[in-house]
Structure formats: C-alpha cells, structure tokens
Amino acid sequence: MNKELSLQEILEWYLCAGVDETCGNEAFAPIPESPAPRQAAGLSVRQATTGLAQATGSACQNAREICARASTLEELRAEVEKFEGCALKMTAAHTVFGDGNPQARVVFVGEAPGADEDRIGIPFVGRSGQLLDKMLAAAGLERSSCYITNILPWRPPGNRTPLDSEIAVCLPFLQRQLDIIDPDYIFMLGGSAANALLNTAETISRMRGRWLEYEKSNGRKALVLASFHPAYLLRTPGQKAKAWADLLRLVSRMKEQKN
Numbered sequence: 001m002n003k004e005l006s007l008q009e010i011l012e013w014y015l016c017a018g019v020d021e022t023c024g025n026e027a028f029a030p031i032p033e034s035p036a037p038r039q040a041a042g043l044s045v046r047q048a049t050t051g052l053a054q055a056t057g058s059a060c061q062n063a064r065e066i067c068a069r070a071s072t073l074e075e076l077r078a079e080v081e082k083f084e085g086c087a088l089k090m091t092a093a094h095t096v097f098g099d100g101n102p103q104a105r106v107v108f109v110g111e112a113p114g115a116d117e118d119r120i121g122i123p124f125v126g127r128s129g130q131l132l133d134k135m136l137a138a139a140g141l142e143r144s145s146c147y148i149t150n151i152l153p154w155r156p157p158g159n160r161t162p163l164d165s166e167i168a169v170c171l172p173f174l175q176r177q178l179d180i181i182d183p184d185y186i187f188m189l190g191g192s193a194a195n196a197l198l199n200t201a202e203t204i205s206r207m208r209g210r211w212l213e214y215e216k217s218n219g220r221k222a223l224v225l226a227s228f229h230p231a232y233l234l235r236t237p238g239q240k241a242k243a244w245a246d247l248l249r250l251v252s253r254m255k256e257q258k259n
C-alpha cells in the first residue's frame with residue numbers, strides 16, 4: 001500500500017466518523033490502528049481538508065449515480081438502504097425514507113429523523129409529526145394524500161445539527177424523490193430544510209410567507225412555501241398562527257389550481 005492511499009484511508013475514516021472540518025494548525029493524529037501509521041504524522045491541515053473534501057465529493061457522486069439508476073420510489077428506497085457513503089447510517093437504527101402517496105401533489109420536507117422516527121423507520125411520527133398530522137387534517141389535507149420526507153434519511157446522533165457534508169451527500173436522495181413524484185408544491189418544514197433544498201442561507205423568518213420555486217430535473221418548477229418546523233412550534237406556540245397561515249395559503253392555492 002503506498003503512502004497516498006494510506007493517508008486517504010485515514011481521512012475517509014475521519015469523514016465516516018462525522019469529522020469533516022479541521023481546526024488549528026497541528027496535524028491530527030491518526031485513529032484506526034495503534035501504533036498510529038507514521039505517514040499521517042506529517043499531514044497538514046490543508047492536506048486534511050483537501051482529502052475530506054475529496055471523500056465527500058466521491059460520496060456525493062456515488063449518491064447521484066445510485067439515484068440515476070432508480071426510476072421508482074421503491075427502487076430508490078432499496079438503493080438508499082444499501083448506501084454506505086454517509087456516516088450517519090452507522091449510528092442510526094433505521095433508514096427513514098419518505099412516506100405517503102407517490103402521486104402526491106404536495107411534498108412536505110423536514111430536516112432529519114428524530115429518535116421516534118429512527119426507532120420506527122417512518123418520518124414525522126413523533127411529537128412533531130403528531131402536530132403536523134393535526135395541522136394537515138385541520139387544513140383539509142389528509143397525511144395519506146401527501147408525501148412526507150426529510151433532507152436526511154438517517155438520524156444525526158443525539159439530534160445534533162447535520163454537517164454540511166452529510167447534507168451534500170444525502171441531498172441527491174431527496175432530489176430524486178422529488179423528480180419521481182413530480183409534485184406541484186413543496187412545503188419546507190423549517191429553515192434548515194429550506195436552506196438545504198433551495199441552496200440559500202436566508203432565515204426562515206424572511207423566507208416564510210412568500211412563494212418560492214424549485215426546479216425539478218424535468219425542468220418543471222414546483223411552487224415552494226417554507227414555514228416553521230413543528231418542533232419549533234411545540235417550543236414556541238406563539239408562532240403557530242403564522243405556520244397555520246402558511247399551510248392555509250398552500251391549501252387555498254392547491255384548490256384554486258385544481259378548479
């Protein structure tokens with residue numbers, strides 16, 4: 001095994017463990033074996049960063065290739081369940097793929113499964129999901145008529161904020177679900193999900209309340225609304241009225257376009 005390859009392996013090991021950033025100027029110590037492989041001792045921060053970026057890039061490419069092979073949601077689900085390019089899978093109990101009507105006119109997108117979703121394997125089944133279900137039913141949208149999914153199919157340990165690299169690797173899975181379903185509307189649950197799909201850094205307070213667009217790979221655009229995440233609404237009930245107004249705006253536009 002040559003020196004380059006060994007270095008790459010160490011970097012990949014770090015990436016798999018969820019470490020995708022370096023800080024400080026000192027080279028990090030290798031992890032896998034003890035005593036540590038000698039060639040890693042001289043690793044510079046720049047080399048480490050480059051290696052991590054390359055590993056993320058190749059996992060993204062792999063995810064995109066897998067997606068291109070899947071033409072149905074079931075095929076895609078099977079591919080995502082087999083995928084080994086995201087470290088989150090190692091700590092998750094289940095792959096939480098999307099749930100609902102494959103022909104839905106509207107897709108709801110959250111950030112990542114929580115503990116209940118990880119245990120059961122279905123998105124939005126915990127407290128946030130129960131609130132979402134109630135809101136949908138009250139707005140006249142049955143959950144079973146919609147499709148519900150997340151940016152990430154695996155729970156980040158302890159519900160930590162997902163890393164940019166994890167989002168980048170998993171985004172093709174969401175994009176492919178949207179291509180296959182081809183919805184007219186997408187409703188983003190929370191600012192992080194909206195930022196990831198729409199590739200923006202705007203705050204949810206600035207994004208909510210206005211129509212946005214998402215272009216699917218067939219060139220057709222879905223209308224997008226972004227609103228507060230149900231978990232945030234549980235913590236901040238004073239914001240429920242705004243989220244409710246967002247949902248009603250969606251339902252009324254869907255009704256208008258049907259007639």
Ligand code: URA
Nearest residue numbers: 110111112113123124
């Ligand atoms: N929060 C999310 O963003 N997604 C879920 O599936 C559950 C909670």
